[in-house]
Amino acid sequence: xxxxxxxxxxxxxxxxxxxxxxxxxxxxxxxxxxxxxxxxxxxxxxxxxxxxxxxxxxxxxxxxxxxxxxxxxxxxxxxxxxxxxxxxxxxxxxxxxxxxxxxxxxxxxxxxxxxxxxxxxxxxxxxxxxxxxxxxxxxxxxxxxxxxxxxxxxxxxxxxxxxxxxxxxxxxxxxxxxxxxxxxxxxxxxxxxxxxxxxxxxxxxxxxxxxxxxxxxxxxxxxxxxxxxxxxxxxxxxxxxxxxxxxxxxxxxxxxxxxxxxxxxxxxxxxxxxxxxxx
Amino acid sequence: xxxxxxxxxxxxxxxxxxxxxxxxxxxxxxxxxxxxxxxxxxxxxxxxxxxxxxxxxxxxxxxxxxxxxxxxxxxxxxxxxxxxxxxxxxxxxxxxxxxxxxxxxxxxxxxxxxxxxxxxxxxxxxxxxxxxxxxxxxxxxxxxxxxxxxxxxxxxxxxxxxxxxxxxxxxxxxxxxxxxxxxxxxxxxxx
Numbered sequence: 377x378x379x380x381x382x383x384x385x386x387x388x389x390x391x392x393x394x395x396x397x398x399x400x401x402x403x404x405x406x407x408x409x410x411x412x413x414x415x416x417x418x419x420x421x422x423x424x425x426x427x428x429x430x431x432x433x434x435x436x437x438x439x440x441x442x443x444x445x446x447x448x449x450x451x452x453x454x455x456x457x458x459x460x461x462x463x464x465x466x467x468x469x470x471x472x473x474x475x476x477x478x479x480x481x482x483x484x485x486x487x488x489x490x491x492x493x494x495x496x497x498x499x500x501x502x503x504x505x506x507x508x509x510x511x512x513x514x515x516x517x518x519x520x521x522x523x524x525x526x527x528x529x530x531x532x533x534x535x536x537x538x539x540x541x542x543x544x545x546x547x548x549x550x551x552x553x554x555x556x557x558x559x560x561x562x563x564x565x566x567x568x569x570x571x572x573x574x575x576x577x578x579x580x581x582x583x584x585x586x587x588x589x590x591x592x593x594x595x596x597x598x599x600x601x602x603x604x605x606x607x608x609x610x611x612x613x614x615x616x617x618x619x620x621x622x623x624x625x626x627x628x629x630x631x632x633x634x635x636x637x638x639x640x641x642x643x644x645x646x647x648x649x650x651x652x653x654x655x
Numbered sequence: 656x657x658x659x660x661x662x663x664x665x666x667x668x669x670x671x672x673x674x675x676x677x678x679x680x681x682x683x684x685x686x687x688x689x690x691x692x693x694x695x696x697x698x699x700x701x702x703x704x705x706x707x708x709x710x711x712x713x714x715x716x717x718x719x720x721x722x723x724x725x726x727x728x729x730x731x732x733x734x735x736x737x738x739x740x741x742x743x744x745x746x747x748x749x750x751x752x753x754x755x756x757x758x759x760x761x762x763x764x765x766x767x768x769x770x771x772x773x774x775x776x777x778x779x780x781x782x783x784x785x786x787x788x789x790x791x792x793x794x795x796x797x798x799x800x801x802x803x804x805x806x807x808x809x810x811x812x813x814x815x816x817x818x819x820x821x822x823x824x825x826x827x828x829x830x831x832x833x834x835x836x837x838x839x840x841x842x843x844x845x846x
Contacts (some may be wrong), residue, residue: 388827395805396810396821412786422832428785428839429804435705440697442690448722449689544843603679604733606671616682641678 380408385415386482392424461622465644486639503598510597514637521560521575528564530573538563538572547627548574553649555579568593584636592624592631607640608647614640627651681728693721696738699806700745706789706801707749716752720745726825734814739808743816744799753794781844788838796831803828 383410391397392405409416422573429521512520524530533541535549536577541563552558560575571589578584593612594602600615612625625647632650637643667679672678674695680688697723700720704713723744724731789797799817802808812823 381661387826390832391810391825394725394810395829396825405837421836421846425832425835426804428781431782432785432805435702437698441714442693445693445718445721446686446690448718449725565730579674593776601682601729602732603682606673614679616679619683621679640679 380404382408382415385409386413386418389419391423393419406436409612454494502595502597506596507598510617510622513585513586514620517575517585517636518560521562521573521585524573525562525563528566530562530564533561533563533572535561542570542572542613544630546572546574547630547632548572548576548586548588552576553646556584559583566636570594578638578642580638582636582638583632587635589631589633591628592626594624594631596633597622607644608651610647610651612643612647616645623647660827668706672733672738674731674737678728678731678733678737681725689725692737696741697721699738700741703745703801704749705796705808706786706805707746707794708752712752716748716812717745720748729801735812739812739815740804742806742808742812744818746802749798750794783840784839784844785834787836787842788835788844790832791838796827796834799824799827800831800835 380637385405388397388401388405397405409419432599478590509520509524512523529564535545538549538561539545545562548558548561556576556578558574558576561629562573564571564573569589569591574586574588576584576586594613597615600617602613602615604611604613606612607625610625612623614624615622617635620635621639621643622633622635623637623643623646624631624633626632634643634646637646658803677688677692677695681692682756697717701713701717704717704720707713708716720741724741725742731737744795789800792800795817799813802816808816810821810824813824817824817827836846
């Protein structure tokens with residue numbers, strides 16, 4: 377066993393003082409301190425310093441000047457808006473040319489999107505397709521579902537037939553969270569995976585789409601900003617979709633992605649309830 | 656020597672953040688949510704700025720830190736608590752300001768006689784000595800000391816704020832504490 381020197385111990389004294397050492401090193405330091413006046417004196421100095429800090433007066437905090445900050449935020453936004461509003465003739469012609477180019481690109485994307493199944497599709501195309509689905513979902517969830525069904529050879533299933541297609545029983549098949557009703561269940565053969573989508577209604581009458589799939593599918597959401605957080609003890613990735621949320625987390629070996637949650641409370645509720653159902 | 660505790664080792668990836676709901680709404684440019692977030696975090700940021708840059712500049716630099724936060728909010732990925740990410744922006748603002756100040760003017764330290772007890776008693780004198788000793792610390796060391804001792808951040812959060820490994824945090828705190836004690840003694844403190 378290596379003997380720890382005072383130099384070794386003093387390197388860890390701050391961590392010891394701050395309670396940041398794991399148990400074995402903590403015991404080793406404590407043992408050394410009981411036998412070494414020099415190191416004990418250094419620690420005593422740290423404790424005295426902390427005691428001094430505790431006597432510092434809490435400074436007077438001025439009122440948080442939200443109005444000033446808001447003006448500064450608006451100033452940034454107004455500068456951008458003025459830039460966008462500027463319309464010289466040259467700028468207008470340039471924009472018309474850009475719009476024409478975008479139309480050609482959109483036609484090209486549309487051809488790629490509706491070409492026969494069997495052609496390989498990359499993540500970018502998947503993000504485009506899913507983005508279109510998300511946009512439609514916010515105004516008409518059922519039409520959005522039909523859009524996905526048409527693109528990805530969707531097949532209407534029930535719990536039993538879903539298990540035959542997927543090789544597993546979907547978590548939404550066994551029992552629903554309290555107050556939720558299933559309106560449709562489809563197996564979708566997407567480029568990334570074969571997954572199941574359950575469209576259901578929550579106790580408030582809002583429609584949610586709940587996907588269950590093998591891997592985390594961040595490609596679905598393209599460049600939409602994601603926030604990672606803990607929800608009911610689970611690592612969760614959330615994204616804002618208009619005035620609703622999308623959230624993904626892992627249940628067992630698979631992932632669940634919910635679209636259309638009202639707020640984080642509903643996400644937490646679903647995480648808790650689906651965890652107890654699926655396992 | 657292994658420094659992280661068992662508690663920290665189990666929660667490396669994601670964190671529980673009481674402000675996450677408000678942050679989500681801020682991403683939608685919800686002004687009400689932005690105000691809520693600003694008012695919740697303003698005291699902590701101001702407190703840090705006050706001891707980093709002084710009363711004259713603390714207000715402006717606090718506002719600047721929040722402006723940066725709202726303009727760059729999409730870059731906050733949620734891998735740390737929001738407040739930790741905000742402290743990082745605030746510390747960077749303070750350090751940049753102090754670097755600019757040190758390039759533009761010479762700073763004169765006023766040395767007072769060692770024996771300067773006066774009305775207010777020993778406790779008052781010790782507080783003032785500590786405030787002055789803090790100003791003598793290198794800004795990098797001062798920020799890590801204040802965030803640990805005043806704001807009570809753990810080493811993992813400190814490492815996120817300062818963008819260094821946790822081991823570096825421990826050694827910076829060792830240095831900060833020793834130097835502070837030296838400065839205090841030079842200023843007349845009697846341990």
